[in-house]
Amino acid sequence: MPELPEVETVRRGLAPVMEGARILSVEQRRPDLRFPFPADFTGRLAGRRVDGLSRRAKYLLAHLDDGLTLISHLGMSGSWRIEADGHDNVPGQFHHDRSKNATHDHVVFHLAPKAGGRARIVFNDPRRFGFMAFAESGELAAHPLIGKLGAEPTGNMLDGALLAALFGNRRAPLKAALLDQRLIAGLGNIYVCEALWRAGLAPDRAAGSIVAKSGGPTTACDRLAAAIRAVIADAIEAGGSSLRDYVHADGALGYFQHRFAVYDREGEPCPKLNCDGVVLRIVQSGRSTFYCPSCQR
DNA sequence: CGAATGACCTGTGAGC
């Protein structure tokens, strides 16, 4: 369920255990997820120390002490969980109650955390749309999965001018343009719906149509950029959002925001102040879009 | 090149 905020939340959950930890061994329980695992996957990880854990768009990046980067993606249903390993206690961790069956536990990392003790982190993914890959030392920026990603929707990079430049004369609907990871990287179906609602823009408008010919003080592109950043920042702050089978890295469910302004709220009143619209569901390029036809134009 | 479609895979909830 992971869009950027969920991946960032996972990163923050994993970092205290993974960063500085030595990888003792890795269990790989099947030959592939969405793609085959890299050659000698477990062999290249065993014995390495994790220098840092970062994120690019929806990719989680583990930087190893020999320069190798482990790239992982959660797909639609992937999750990580942390468990104590052996009899040692890992400080601050971690239940493994969760009557979750282990059927879809595909990869297990056995770690010696910096803080001491033993931990294991487990990658679970029922639908197996997730995957793992390596970027060789020095090749991360040009990696096929990473190199063509667009702007991060966090921080100051994303503003109205950038959106105007990206959208140009594109005829694709706003919804499709915002989902295109080559333009902005990290938005998914939920946060695109939410951002368009916040910006008051209809999802089926051509992306190019919101680019002002001669700009007023605040253009539609400015509003949209601000809305995207706010939606993402709020979600990261809330610890990400979850539905159904998403599991927080430390197993803490119920931590997340479960309600959205328009996403999955077909037929409900638009929550915007003084708007009497009703949330509509339409299908764009095969995926549900939720929006308010009254205040999104 | 941009845009639209199907494919990948399992689980869940709704409706009968």
Next chain:
DNA sequence: TGCTCACAGGTCATTC
């Protein structure tokens, strides 16, 4: 209870 169907937060490959 059990069956079938529609649908699910992502990306890639193929086609026009």
